[in-house]
Amino acid sequence: MGEYWSVEVANGHVNTSQRPLIFIEPESEHAAAAVTAGMSMTGLRAINFSSAQGVAFMHESLYAAVGKRLPYVLNIGCRAITKSSLNVHCGHDDYHCIDDTGFIQIMAKSGQAVADLNLIAHKIAELSLTPAAIAQDGFLTTHLIESLNIPERELIAEFLGKPEDMIDTPTPAQRMIYGEKRRRVPLVWDVDNPMVAGTVQNQDAYMQSVASQRPYFFEHIPDIADQCLEEYYQLTGRRYQRLSGYLVEDADYIILGQGSMIVQAELVADYLRQTRNLKIGVVNMVFFRFDRAATGMKLKRLRDALQKI
Incomplete structure (x- = not known):
């Protein structure tokens, strides 16, 4: 750069x-x-x-x-x-x-x-x-x-x-x-x-x-x-968004990460939903300190988990 x-x-x-x-x-x-x-x-x-x-x-x-x-x-x-x-x-x-x-x-x-x-x-x-x-x-x-x-x-x-x-x-x-x-x-x-x-x-x-x-x-x-x-x-x-979600609304499992792994994680979530019927979602921590952004997630279990980080 x-x-x-x-x-x-x-x-x-x-x-x-x-x-x-x-x-x-x-x-x-x-x-x-x-x-x-x-x-x-x-x-x-x-x-x-x-x-x-x-x-x-x-x-x-x-x-x-x-x-x-x-x-x-x-x-x-x-x-x-x-x-x-x-x-x-x-x-x-x-x-x-x-x-x-x-x-x-x-x-x-x-x-x-x-x-x-x-x-x-x-x-x-x-x-x-x-x-x-x-x-x-x-x-x-x-x-x-x-x-x-x-x-x-x-x-x-x-x-x-x-x-x-x-x-x-x-x-x-x-x-x-x-x-x-x-x-x-x-x-x-x-x-x-x-x-x-x-x-x-x-x-x-x-x-x-x-x-x-x-x-x-x-x-x-x-x-x-x-x-x-x-x-x-x-x-x-x-x-x-400070904290962005991909297929999180109905997810049973969440992949939480940051950086380039999010691109692959979203593809993995798509693949596992299509081939294994596993409801996988991905949360991207764009901002390290997302604080109140977690309250914007509608999935209560995810919101509660994120607020403990």
Whole structure:
């Protein structure tokens, strides 16, 4: 992904904001996380690419990206993290090693979902002021040749807008900071309107600032996500949900998963229903933290089981 980005930079590609792309290849993933944060703090729509040990290496920097409310997107090509031996193939070790950072975590099952959910992740991040990780299975999705509808430039421009757009401030907590209007990607580093970010705090203030992220920011993410998912569906006809089901309404058995295995699981469900008369359903955990999305499932046993996860 990063290589193709660098190719487009060399080709002089101009994005939908009429800006030339910027590509920076630092000396490590830790530095890459810092550069991505810096670009976001200067009001740019920023993106990072990594996998496996690279995600683990940048891990400590991701907490600060959340705490500073930096709305960038981290793309992960999920690979196993080396343990007893070297393995460069698919595993979700890297995706789940950031579970405690506060990033929005989204998993795509196919190339089409990767393209679409990247755009959706940007919009959710920029409205909620919380960075997002959009993951796909290493090799099983990253290197798979498949057909897809590439989002058109006009679609991207309409759906995402420009980083410098002034938008209605979406939540009460954000209005306390920015007022009724704010920049789509806020300027944290601005010489004309300087502000303090990343201060040193002692225990009492630090505890309050960390705990307050939940009511002031995290609890708004589900509604913002649903809004963005619905808006994308209205524009494209491609439906995504935080927790999606396939043949679950009458299912006696459920396959629960995430990533590329969902594509095969849906085919297996079809096959077993046709050949063995087994009522199999599939649930795709598109968002790792699906919380209230489970209540949308009509199957009571499934809903109760999911709420225990």
